[in-house]
Amino acid sequence: MAARFQSSPERGQLDLFRTIPGNVAPRDAQDLMAFPFFSLSKTHRVTPIDFAAGNVSIRVEAVPDHGMATIWDADILIWAASQIVEARDSGFRTSRLIVATPYEVLKFIGRGTSLHDYQRLKAALDRLQSTTVATSIRQHAEGRRHRFSWINEWKERRDSKGRPDGIELILPDWFYQAVLDDALVLTIDRAYFDLTGGLDRWLYRLVRKHGGKQRHGWRFDFHHLHLKSGSLSPFKRFAFELRNIVRRQPLPGYVLYLEVEARGRTLLAFKPAVPGGKPVDAVVPTGTGRRVPSGTPGSCQREPEQGLTLDRTSQIRARNLDSNQESNFEERARDVRGLIDTVRNSLTVNARQRPSRNKRDLAHAPKLPFEAPPDEQPC
Structure with a gap:
């Protein structure tokens, strides 16, 4: 040879x-x-x-x-x-x-x-x-x-x-x-070779490396992803493109979704796809008691849901100890422990008191900092 x-x-x-x-x-x-x-x-x-x-x-x-x-x-x-x-x-x-x-x-x-x-x-x-x-x-x-x-x-x-x-x-x-x-x-x-977008390809490699086959996957802060990409795009454009990828779900073998922490930080989360699993909705529970739009409306083929129902089993996923130390946000460890305690207490209160959500409530729902361009219309 x-x-x-x-x-x-x-x-x-x-x-x-x-x-x-x-x-x-x-x-x-x-x-x-x-x-x-x-x-x-x-x-x-x-x-x-x-x-x-x-x-x-x-x-x-x-x-x-x-x-x-x-x-x-x-x-x-x-x-x-x-x-x-x-x-x-x-x-x-x-x-x-x-x-x-x-x-x-x-x-x-x-x-x-x-x-x-x-x-x-x-x-x-x-x-x-x-x-x-x-x-x-x-x-x-x-x-x-x-x-x-x-x-x-x-x-x-x-x-x-x-x-x-x-x-x-x-x-x-x-x-x-x-x-x-x-x-x-x-x-x-x-199927990686079939991905046509540069950001799609970069994100697949990052997700495959850090998420691997772990059942709970992993997640990254938007700003940290922007840094790791080396992209010349302004952060606002980069964030919009990430939301578009979440909407399209193009990465083979993985599901992407967005989370917002209690302090308002937006995260891109990912985990291995489950064969025959359900499609990702525009709003996902994060364990923080907040609604998280993914930058796209819900599926046109599905009935609209009446809001999130918090479950006592909601939790913050474990840290990805199998990945490199740089990706584990070690400097945030103490903040994460404090956040877990805060979330646990919040879930206990919210599970006992679930007020119905009306249009007035939704008007005060938190808005993500980067909205889709005005020419993008819902289906």
């Missing part, structure tokens, strides 16, 4: 890894799923990404000629990670130097195989090679950063008669070592 191939100095030290045929499960590197490494837009971006949270720092830079690597370009890295893990698990020797045909790559990531698709693949490889990253992730020395490009180099291969014979590329050691660590790789749903 691997053969010695000598050309450039780096190539001379690497074995050539030929991708394996057959169906390969798509796998993604958790570090790339949890942090902002890619542009979420197909427009030409040269503005750097600067991210810092806890001990994690990331800076991503692009060159004007090619622009920053996009989250669609990252499909090539998912393909590479999938091939490396599958080959290793099958007993083959792997390497950072990979050779494959454009057809194999394009078919794996759900693209077409026309000449236009091949040209787009080459443009994606150029962006991955020219985008530079500096990060403290997996660097044990404090203040130390690892600097690399997503692809060290790549080239088109030709046979002895000058005919196209595939492409070869060299992956950076930072990415390769992450892929070889079972604890840092997750299998993803193949």
